[in-house]
Amino acid sequence: MTGSTEVELVGECARCLEPISDRMVVGFQELFVYEDQRNPSEEDDEVSTLEGDLVDLEPLLRDAVVLALPFQPLCEDDCPGLCPDCGARLKDDPDHAHDAPIDPRWAGLAALKQDQHDQN
Numbered sequence: 001m002t003g004s005t006e007v008e009l010v011g012e013c014a015r016c017l018e019p020i021s022d023r024m025v026v027g028f029q030e031l032f033v034y035e036d037q038r039n040p041s042e043e044d045d046e047v048s049t050l051e052g053d054l055v056d057l058e059p060l061l062r063d064a065v066v067l068a069l070p071f072q073p074l075c076e077d078d079c080p081g082l083c084p085d086c087g088a089r090l091k092d093d094p095d096h097a098h099d100a101p102i103d104p105r106w107a108g109l110a111a112l113k114q115d116q117h118d119q120n
């Protein structure tokens with residue numbers, strides 16, 4: 001059996017988590033044998049058998065689609081992802097910037113300074 005099918009893909013960008021949907025055409029090819037013509041001495045589970053006169057395409061399609069899926073789907077090839085500090089989407093806000101983050105070793109001093117400011 002040889003064929004192809006069009007599948008609809010839904011997922012999210014591996015970098016910015018934006019939902020993405022796509023369509024893909026997947027081809028497949030598989031040899032099916034009749035159950036009663038299967039060689040009983042051959043303990044090969046890889047051989048696909050017909051169920052009566054019917055073919056169960058689901059495992060075949062699932063394997064074909066999974067193999068064709070991108071390992072890390074992206075909303076676009078050069079997706080800049082998310083800001084590591086605040087999680088903003090860098091694609092929406094390319095000039096996104098933060099003041100230099102406070103060194104965690106000095107964070108206590110910043111809080112102290114804030115306290116003094118509040119008292120004044």
Ligand SMILES: [Zn+2]
Nearest residue numbers: 013016075079
């Ligand atoms: Zn993205």
Ligand SMILES: [Zn+2]
Nearest residue numbers: 083085086088
């Ligand atoms: Zn940010």
